[in-house]
Amino acid sequence: MGAEILFVDDNRLILEIAKDLFLERGVSILTACNAAEALELFQEKEIAVVVSDNHMPGMSGLEFLSALKEISPETIKVLMSAYADLATALAAINSSEVFRYLLKPWNEEEVIEVVEEGVRRYHLMNTVRREDDNVLRSLAQTIELKDPSTRGHCDRVAIYALKIAEYMRLPKEVQRQIKYGSWLHDCGKIGISEFILNGERTLTDEEFETMKMHAVWGADVAAKAELSAVARNIIQYHHEKYNGTGYPDGLSGTGIPLEARIVAVADVYDALTMDRPYRKGYPVPEAREIIRRQGGIDLDPEVVEIFLSVVDKEQIPLAKENQEEIGLVLSHERGTPHPHGGATA
Known part of the structure; x- marks a missing residue:
């Protein structure tokens, strides 16, 4: 199903009028009676344009659209009000990135024109973003060329992280940004010599x-490229540890952004199961046991349990057989020098 149009208004008559107006043009729209109900729809639907009344019980339309800046920044936002309030209009444009401000009672042709223009704008941005997908993924693959043993690592981390995010029912836009952050989580290694990476x-x-x-370094690159906060958090904090002994800032527990905690689990698991210059990859049962033991120490225990349940359910093949000792591996994968050489910090 393609991207949807959503109208939010506490007046059910207004919503029925909006439905009929667009059905006459062969378009079915979504409706919600308040901001809370609308936010639930963003968990399940891709929404191109949202048209929201401002004066509603609970969260106002302006507050609702402001919240969407993080939840679904690509959605085109239109605010409606029965009051010609210049201050509200300016606040909407400045703080909520509102595309248009409409007065009620609305002019039908104006509403249709604004929504149609919003849909076109949304699809144009998505076209650009698809091109960015190729650029970002290519960059990740270029970085991996510096360390041949990590070939495919960024793609696999993205796959595992997205399985966790899907299970947790995170918003679709957050999942998209987790994909970008996963691809680029090691982008700062572009500035590190192969002598260190491959030793x-x-x-x-x-x-x-x-x-x-x-x-x-990677987070700085991401900021200059104007990547989202979610992607930047992954790049900067995927080596933080749940017990606070990680880097670069020594964050702990839920003080580590959720997206970074998700990618940390995926990152460690993939590193464990792949061959490296200093060891063979670990078979699935051993890798799973290492990950399970690190819940609450290096890794978020809830994210660990979710990931392991997804692995069980999906039966993802992840590892090669080997007979190596496993006691020292995890500390290395999470940023401690391995006694036999090399590093994947």
Whole structure:
């Protein structure tokens, strides 16, 4: 199903009029009687244009559209009001990124024209974003060329992270940004030499400190590229640990952004199951046990349980057989030098 049009108004008669107006043109729209009901629809639907009344019980239309900046920033936002309130109109445009401000009672042709223009604008942005998908994914693959042992790592992390996000029923736009952040979570490694990345030896303290900087460098690149806060959080914080011993900022628990906690689990799991210069990948049962043990230590325990349940359900093949010791591996994968060399910090 394609992107939808949503009208939000506490007056059910207004919603019925809107339905009839668009049905005459062969278009079925979604409706909601308040902001809370509308926000639930954003969990399940891709919504191109939302037209919201301002004066509603509970969350006002202006507050609702402001909330959408994080939940679904691509949605084209139209605010309606029965009052010619210049201050509200300016606030809507400045703080909520509202596309148009309409007065009630509305002019039917104006409403149709604004919505149709909004839909066109939405699809144009999506076309640009699809081109960005190719650019971002290509960048991730270019970064992986610096370390051949990580080939396909970013794609797999994105797949695993999205399975968690889907299970948690995060908004579609947040899932999209998690995909971008997963692709680019190691983009800061573009500035790290292959000598450090590919070494089959223990890193010096100085080399390890350089390795850890990739999270900050990557986040800086993402900020300059104007990527979303969700994607930037993943790039900067995917090496933070649940117990506060990670980097770069020593965040802990739920102080670590959720999207970073999700990608951390996916990142560690994929690193465990893939061959690296200093060891073979671990078979699924051992990798699962390592991940399970790290719930509440390095990794968010709730995200770990969700991920393991998804792996069980989907039967995702992740690992190759090996007979290596596993006791020291996880500390290495999460940013500690491995005693036998190399690093994937």
